Amino acid sequence: MFSPLIDELMSSLRCLPGVGPKSAQRMALYLLERDREGAARLASCLDKAVEGVGHCSRCRTLTEQPVCGICNNSRRDDSLLCVVETPADVLAMESAGTFQGKYFILMGHLSPIDGIGPADIGLDVLLSRLQAGNVEELILATNPTVEGEATAHYIADQAKAQNVKVSRIAHGVPLGGELEYIDGGTLAHALSSRRQI
Template identity: 55%
Template sequence: MSQYSPRLSRLIDALRRLPGVGPKSAQRMAFHLLDRDREAAGQLGTALGEALAGIGRCPNCRMFKEDEACRYCSDNRTQSGQLCVVEGPADLVAIEQGTAYRGRYFVLMGRLSPLDGIGPDELGLPRLAELLDEGAMQEMIIATNPTVEGEATAYYLAEMAKARGLRVTRIAQGVPMGGELEYVDGSTLTHALSGRRAV
């Protein structure tokens, strides 16, 4: 006999599929929703339904979009001539929230990983090639993560952009703000040294 009744089991199983949620957290969440915050449970159910029904992908930048026009593909962003390529929606939001960059974006929704069956088609690179061929972009800013796959993806993207005569840049790697040299790893320090700038 399962420890939980059927509906409660299903709720706990569904909560466990959220990232970072294990069996204990899922149980705690389910009990919290049922015991103390049924309003939040209703709200979450409604929000999930609305999101599934109403949130799609922008055909240009591949970011989530629910309105007619994508807010990240507006004309004045296009006029900047800059296109920032990121791995996921969270990266786009981090750049929008943390920096003054207001150009166009392209969200790969992943990174090149041939062993996992993720190639150029899965990342929408044919669509990216079309965008570049339209000729409105002058610079591609590659903001993939500084991991092995991210670097491989960056190399591939750079080749695509260079073949079309665009300026290609990569976000700087170095010591993070507030970081202490003593605790920074050697690879990061190497990048910080080789990328040093005149002051």
């Protein structure tokens, strides 16, 4: 319907998550009609990011520096290491504002069915970091999904073999949540993990 260049732009916009044919059309026409400057800036940012962004050599997060800002921050506690699945999880943990240790980002989780093994999620890097002996406590904050739990168990076994203290973040009823709307699995977990007060 549209000219080839515009059709091509629409189909390439669909690589963005959550963007279907209608949104892609709206985005392409909007950019061409009203914000060509923004489109050009977006193109150059995409190019620069694809070219420049790699992984932090210590925590594996996405960064264009050899070592990321958090790993480089000497005011953060080196003896506490929190394991999360993605860089977005780091952002979520930081928004809690109470964790002062460092992170290790798996960039995924163990998933033998997809061919993702321990080396693919950087567990060799994590192990050598534990062997170095600076880490006193390893906090497992992978997602409470089947794969996330399996990954947590696997890492816990490895860490215990290195005599590192291992903990898992608590799972239960979220603050502000109403019992009425919480699923049974979460409630069962909350009940079995109850604490004396």
